Amino acid sequence: MTDVAVYAGVSHQTVSRVLNDSPLVKEETRAKVLAAIELLGYRRNNAARMLATQRSGRIGMVSAHLILHGPSRIATAVQEAGHQAGYEVSLVSLPEFSADSLSRAVDRLLDEAVEALVVAVAHPAAREITRALRTPIPIVLAQGVVPGQSMAAGIDQVAGAVAATEHLLDLGHTHVAHVTGPLDWVEAGQRRDGWQLAHERRHLLPGPEVTGDWSPASGYAAGQRLVADPSVTAVFVANDDMALGVLRAFHEHGRRVPDDVSVVGFDDIPEAAYFWPPLTTVNQPFSLLGRRAMELTLQALEGESEAVATLLLPELRARASTGPAPS
């Protein structure tokens, strides 16, 4: 920086002003400085800047299972929203779901002097752990959100599951089976709750429940068990990947979809519309969620009072995999 200053014939402070777009620098001087910067290939040293300003301009995000559709969409959306707000977003992904690995990830981010933390980990323990953190920075949850929680943005999983289940009940099915996700995920539990709630509201007994792990393979295994039960005419599967496995199991056993059995998924992955048959599913507004989470973060950063959780509404996408109950 001194080099630039000398070359442009000004003081280091003037160079600093040019770099920070200060309005109090003469156009002519600015041009000289800019030219010197260009010529010398100068880049401002961010570490020094951070040290002097006591700010990092960085927001930390911790996420898990980035290979899955939902988490990866959320991470992308948060990152983009952060960039737009002029922040750098550091993403650390958890190798596994342990308290230990979470706190190591947070540690890592704290070392980078992040000014806020967005936690998108669907494990119920995530809430407690992050709450127990003794740091003054704002923490926003973007997954595994329960209603009424403060500083959190989520998608209403219960509402989505109710919509999916009701869609099937409306078609005349008397009960709906359910393939759950791993129940240590907040979302998996909430989708299961919604499925039960929809039955309760109509005074119906829910169909059988099988637990999966989000993977197509687990859906396939679940499907094979459901095939054995002839009373099952409708299945609500907790995500699209597992629904794919369920569809395959039904195909293999000659059960036609939707003639013999209807299937609904969750997530609306890009592939879902091209399954055979095209999958009725629940679309989640991930991009919106990312933006909302970032809004909350920025508000907190500006010292606004703690906002309450926002729950966004997912939306049913009816396709060919669901039809009236067989008579």
Added chain:
Amino acid sequence: MTDVAVYAGVSHQTVSRVLNDSPLVKEETRAKVLAAIELLGYRRNNAARMLATQRSGRIGMVSAHLILHGPSRIATAVQEAGHQAGYEVSLVSLPEFSADSLSRAVDRLLDEAVEALVVAVAHPAAREITRALRTPIPIVLAQGVVPGQSMAAGIDQVAGAVAATEHLLDLGHTHVAHVTGPLDWVEAGQRRDGWQLAHERRHLLPGPEVTGDWSPASGYAAGQRLVADPSVTAVFVANDDMALGVLRAFHEHGRRVPDDVSVVGFDDIPEAAYFWPPLTTVNQPFSLLGRRAMELTLQALEGESEAVATLLLPELRARASTGPAPS
């Protein structure tokens, strides 16, 4: 840090030594310092450390289309390998494929003082742009790699495409149709080359070629065009997502897979084995690629001579979507 030093009754330098695991500090003193750190909730200021050491311990990665399977797998693998080597990995994703957006992403990373750059962008221009960069840091390519290139790790797309095509020719098909990816992706071109090469080697004429954009929707559109051609008994599709669309188009037109027509995909996404029928496809060793790219990066960081590109071999996974040519 001074606070800690005072509290522990030592000098700031001793605290620094404890923080850096220096062996020249007495066990007793170390314990005192550690206690003071714990009590005061002290965290070392990384910005100051970077400023003093002139090192950032950070590797930059630029990637595009993180929603797609391949790119996201590569990014995850690189990040993990970097962490294991004690580096922080900053990932910036490109909103689009322009030279401008690439150089902005690189700028962003250079601002963070990254010590090396991993570029995983499949666009041919990426190579030129990064090469033209006037920075002394090592740059490693992890996608869009052509053989013989230096400082790059890639997966041999041509070999994969040859394997896929030959698998079909071996089954007695006299020619294979091809659904390409967007041809401004290096990988899409290379898979197309491999498809042609396999035909040439057997002195056969390749079947029709349709261009897609990686999405299931584009695969579906391509499938509808291929259905119209009764001579098409085998299709090599440049990725699994498009293959899904192709399968659906065939289903809709009553063409049985694999009895009437065989389909091969590329990528081996987790869903592929559960398509209907299960999709024969080409598995790419993404995790290995990520590790390899990081190895190259670390070598370059240690000042080793420029290594030549590594090309990893993908592997055909034969499943039920391919069968003998109809007689």
Added chain:
DNA sequence: ACGATTACTGTGAGCGCTCACATGCCTAGC
């Protein structure tokens, strides 16, 4: 024509750490 304002630019300290070096202490060797 003078001080009061405005517009721009310069000065020096300090952010929190590590580096190179200086110092003090203890043990071993003769």
Added chain:
DNA sequence: GCTAGGCATGTGAGCGCTCACAGTAATCGT
């Protein structure tokens, strides 16, 4: 008993930037 050498610790400078403040020159009003 004295010194050479190793171990443990302390000292001060400086990394590259921004902040608060102190100039200096040009402009204005009366």
